[in-house]
Amino acid sequence: MTATANDPTGIDLQQAARDHLWMHFTRMGAYGADHPVxxxxxxxxxxxxxxxxxxxxxxxxxxxxxxxGYSYGDEIGEAAAAQMRELPFYTNWSYAHPRAIELAKRIADLAPGDLNRVFFTSGGAESVEGAWKLARQFHTANGERRWKAIGRDIAYHGTSMGALSITGVPGLRQPFEPLVPQVAHVRNTNRFRRPADESEEQFTQFLLDDLEHRIHSEGPDTIAMVIMEPVQNSGGAFTPPAGYFAGVRALCDEHGILLCADEVITGFGRIGDWFASARYDIRPDIITCAKGLSSAYASIGAVIASDRIAEPFQQGDATFMHGVTFGGHPVQAAIALKNLEIMERExxxxxxxxxxxxxxxxxxxxxxxxxxxxxxxxxxxxxxxxxxxxxxxxxxxxxxxxxxxxxxxxxxxxxxxxxxxxxxxxxxxxxxxxxxxxxxxxxxxxxxxxxxxxxxxxxxxxx
Ligand SMILES: Cc1ncc(COP(=O)(O)O)c(C=O)c1O
Missing domain, CATH: 3.90.1150.10 (Aspartate Aminotransferase, domain 1)
Structure with a gap:
């Protein structure tokens, strides 16, 4: 590993990093003189x-x-600077502003089906939190009390308490238990080490049987949402077998459960479509996204809801009781808009x-x-x-x-x-x-x- 030069400010970056910077998911004690940050x-x-x-x-x-990639700082920076001059900040709490509106429309245009309503967040975990809360409040608005979520084994959905509760990685959960109660985990689509003579169709059925069994054992009318990544990252890029998401969608429909596709990674081109939900014809009620929306040039994410999910919140005095200060931040929205423009152009x-x-x-x-x-x-x-x-x-x-x-x-x-x-x-x-x-x-x-x-x-x- 290369030794570190001093910063132009005169700060010894190595020393200051070890003294002051708390890195995420990092064994800080591992760094020292012979093992630089x-x-x-x-x-x-x-x-x-x-x-x-x-x-x-x-x-x-x-x-x-x-x-x-890393070479669009000038172009995206110009968009950020222009927005800084025009309106460096305003919130989406009760107010709209042009960039948030334009970005919401752009995302709605790119998202499949009638996923038309965009609620902005500051990142992936916040999107997952927002989706779960939206699912709960949607059911309440329809006169039902449903609160549980179903996720998948080993899946990662973020570290805030709700997102962590949905996360299915035991080692990440254990230090913080008790978590938000009543999340169930079902099998993921890892096909490695399945019996050699098992057909893809049989594998799909095996997974759907597991989900169906879990829905019944939890009580179908207690479950607010099923949340799955189209291609699960944690555990190593598990793609869905043929027919899997059609089956998941059918089970959700049968039991009045919302289906959320967590596209924090798969959204915005990573799997060769704007959304993996389109590629796999998942037809989710909600998509959660972040990362690629701005190519991570800004800290912005979104919960994208279908017209059906948004509908109860458009009536009378109904309000989705959720919000974050930075949701739809104008500079971050301007950055995301420019990123999408570049992605489209290229x-x-x-x-x-x-x-x-x-x-x-x-x-x-x-x-x-x-x-x-x-x-x-x-x-x-x-x-x-x-x-x-x-x-x-x-x-x-x-x-x-x-x-x-x-x-x-x-x-x-x-x-x-x-x-x-x-x-x-x-x-x-x-x-x-x-x-x-x-x-x-x-x-x-x-x-x-x-x-x-x-x-x-x-x-x-x-x-
Ligand atoms: C599928 C998925 N959901 C949610 C998250 C959480 O995103 P963030 O780190 O922006 O909170 C991640 C992060 O890697 C993720 O991969």
């Missing part, structure tokens, strides 16, 4: 540079977010769709390594599951996984000049999700670097 100082295209001048290929797009969702097969085929070369058991995903959103033995697909124990991912891979990948994520929220996986401006040159670079590092990792685990 990685300080990312600038970016260009798909590449980042640290404060010592070393370059990295960002194969994670920030955190699955920087769709346009045809990024279409490019992802046209390029995804080439990307997958390039990544598939890594399946030859004995440590790589599975390649999953779609669009620009993939995961490689690492295995102890590619003959049996046996996975690692917790200690082995700790040694492999945290003790070796995370740091080695970074040293080798690539940022992707070694994730152990499910079985160990390397997540690959580059900016949507990446092309064959970056795909090749990803495979070259990952190939070298995973070959070393294979040796380390005794292949």
């Amino acid at each position: 990685p300080i990312i100082a600038r970016g260009e295209g798909c590449y980042l540079e640290d404060s010592g001048g070393k370059r990295y290929l960002d194969a994670l797009a920030g955190l699955f977010a920087v769709q346009v 045809q990024l969702p279409q490019t992802v769709r046209a390029t995804e097969d080439a990307f997958r085929a390039t990544l598939a070369q890594l399946l030859e390594l004995p440590i790589v058991g599975d390649l999953r995903g779609t669009g620009y959103f993939y995961a490689l599951e690492l295995v102890k033995d590619s003959e049996t697909n046996a996975t690692f124990t917790e200690e082995e996984s700790e040694r492999l991912l945290r003790g070796f891979l995370s740091e080695r990948l970074y040293d080798a000049g690539i940022i992707c994520r070694a994730d152990d929220r499910g079985d160990p996986a390397v997540q690959i999700s580059p900016p949507l401006v990446a092309g064959q040159q970056q795909f090749d670079e990803i495979v070259t670097i990952l190939g070298e590092v995973l070959t070393e990792a294979s040796r380390l685990v005794g292949h």
Whole structure:
């Protein structure tokens, strides 16, 4: 890892980072004189540079977010500066302003079906919180009391208490229990290690039976919403089997349950459509989004509701009793509008769709390594599951996984000049999700670097 230069302000960035900056989900105690804090100082295209001048290929797009890459600061910055001059802030509490209106209309135009009402938030977790509260209040407005949510095993939906309660990762939940009560978790669409003779149709039925059983055991008329990512990130890019979302939609309809598609990652081009809900014909009542809406150039997210869900709130004195100061912030809305304009101009969702097969085929070369058991995903959103033995697909124990991912891979990948994520929220996986401006040159670079590092990792685990 490159040593860190001082900041132009004269601050010793390494020392100040260790003394003052509390990084998220980070073992702060791991940093010291011989183990510097990685300080990312600038970016260009798909590449980042640290404060010592070393370059990295960002194969994670920030955190699955920087769709346009890092080179649009001038253009997006102009839009932000113009908005700063015109109206640096106003709120959406009882007031509208032009950029929030324009962005709401733009999102409604891009969203599938009659998902026409947009409630702005500051990020993904806030969108998930908002969706759950909206679902509860929608049912109340219709004379029903329904409060529960159903999520999926290992799925990540954010860290605020409601979103965390929906999150299905035991290690993230446990330190904060008791959580918001009465969230049930059902099977996700991980098909790796399912019986070899199971057809896709049988797998779909198996998952739908599990959901149906859970709905009945919870009591259908207590459940406000089912929330699922179209392609589940945590655990490693689980795509839905054929017929799955049609079945989920049918079960929700049968029992009067709202269906929320959490598109915080999959929204805005990552899987080759503006929304994965369109690609998989999910027909959700609510979409939650954030990250790619502004390519993470701003902290803005949204809850997008269908006309049916919005309808009870458009009558008389009905009010959705929810709000955040920064929701629809004019500067952030201006940034998101410019980002969507750039994405449209550069045809990024279409490019992802046209390029995804080439990307997958390039990544598939890594399946030859004995440590790589599975390649999953779609669009620009993939995961490689690492295995102890590619003959049996046996996975690692917790200690082995700790040694492999945290003790070796995370740091080695970074040293080798690539940022992707070694994730152990499910079985160990390397997540690959580059900016949507990446092309064959970056795909090749990803495979070259990952190939070298995973070959070393294979040796380390005794292949
Ligand atoms: C599917 C999903 N939902 C919600 C969130 C939470 O988003 P945020 O970190 O912006 O709160 C994330 C974050 O990665 C996510 O992947």
